[in-house]
Amino acid sequence: MISPEIEQLMMNKKKTMVIPADNVANVMKENPLEHALLVLSQVGYSSIPVLDKDDRFVGLLTLTDVVSKMMELDEIDSDNLSQFTVADVMQTDIGTITEKSDLEDILHLLVDANYLPVLDEKGLFKGIITRREILKAVNHTFHEFNKETKIEPKILLQVSADQ
Amino acid sequence: MISPEIEQLMMNKKKTMVIPADNVANVMKENPLEHALLVLSQVGYSSIPVLDKDDRFVGLLTLTDVVSKMMELDEIDSDNLSQFTVADVMQTDIGTITEKSDLEDILHLLVDANYLPVLDEKGLFKGIITRREILKAVNHTFHEFNKETKIEPKILLQVSADQ
Numbered sequence: 001m002i003s004p005e006i007e008q009l010m011m012n013k014k015k016t017m018v019i020p021a022d023n024v025a026n027v028m029k030e031n032p033l034e035h036a037l038l039v040l041s042q043v044g045y046s047s048i049p050v051l052d053k054d055d056r057f058v059g060l061l062t063l064t065d066v067v068s069k070m071m072e073l074d075e076i077d078s079d080n081l082s083q084f085t086v087a088d089v090m091q092t093d094i095g096t097i098t099e100k101s102d103l104e105d106i107l108h109l110l111v112d113a114n115y116l117p118v119l120d121e122k123g124l125f126k127g128i129i130t131r132r133e134i135l136k137a138v139n140h141t142f143h144e145f146n147k148e149t150k151i152e153p154k155i156l157l158q159v160s161a162d163q
Numbered sequence: 164m165i166s167p168e169i170e171q172l173m174m175n176k177k178k179t180m181v182i183p184a185d186n187v188a189n190v191m192k193e194n195p196l197e198h199a200l201l202v203l204s205q206v207g208y209s210s211i212p213v214l215d216k217d218d219r220f221v222g223l224l225t226l227t228d229v230v231s232k233m234m235e236l237d238e239i240d241s242d243n244l245s246q247f248t249v250a251d252v253m254q255t256d257i258g259t260i261t262e263k264s265d266l267e268d269i270l271h272l273l274v275d276a277n278y279l280p281v282l283d284e285k286g287l288f289k290g291i292i293t294r295r296e297i298l299k300a301v302n303h304t305f306h307e308f309n310k311e312t313k314i315e316p317k318i319l320l321q322v323s324a325d326q
């Protein structure tokens with residue numbers, strides 16, 4: 001379990017932790033792979049969320065997977081990419097969270113993922129939480145913790161007494 | 164400043180934080196871009212350190228940069244990739260650290276980078292510190308901090324008194 005004081009400090013940054021769906025580039029699972037490669041190349045990210053027609057999250061498309069498919073086809077050639085769709089190459093075994101997920105679960109999942117898709121109860125894509133935003137919150141927490149121990153030593157006494 | 168208690172907990176994991184150079188795939192700056200794309204595709208990473216002939220770190224090659232170059236050449240075609248070298252495309256403005264770098268600097272740099280090259284005083288490539296390993300250490304720290312407040316409340320009292 002994460003201590004309540006640390007969780008509280010991390011949660012100070014919660015509002016800016018989730019990057020909302022409107023600010024996250026995505027592709028549709030029916031998109032031809034050639035189109036998806038163009039999008040990935042333009043946004044400059046190494047992976048991108050895949051949605052279905054109803055805005056439900058269905059997987060992640062990574063640049064590595066597209067390039068591997070390309071090289072599998074005909075050494076390094078992409079002419080045939082357009083015969084495949086995003087659904088043919090995307091990864092579907094992806095850890096996701098909801099807006100109510102525990103910080104502990106989020107931190108655990110981010111050990112193995114650059115970002116986590118945030119879904120609502122219907123599976124609709126609401127945004128992402130990235131390692132970048134979490135690391136910003138960690139920096140904030142590590143610094144504030146020090147400040148708080150200076151300013152309010154009684155908080156620490158209470159913690160000890162309660163446990 | 165990061166509190167000494169938190170720094171100490173993070174440093175418990177220091178030995179496993181650095182992935183040594185021997186375990187990190189790399190490319191040489193003289194390599195043809197086509198070869199580099201093969202290596203990147205095989206290792207499955209979205210970027211890779213670039214070294215010179217003396218094992219000095221000179222930059223990072225990202226899959227995005229190779230694919231962008233490829234598309235720039237002739238829509239999506241890679242036939243001409245072999246006329247370019249890694250040095251033509253690599254990024255050189257990369258934050259690096261040494262084995263003596265402060266945790267604070269490391270955490271700050273990792274907000275904007277997936278991993279940091281670790282160099283010695285001569286610029287030789289010694290390994291990398293990744294967000295993944297740092298997040299493992301953060302998880303450890305957040306949990307241990309809680310345990311320590313339970314087991315040894317006096318530690319906290321001392322901290323408060325010292326400050």
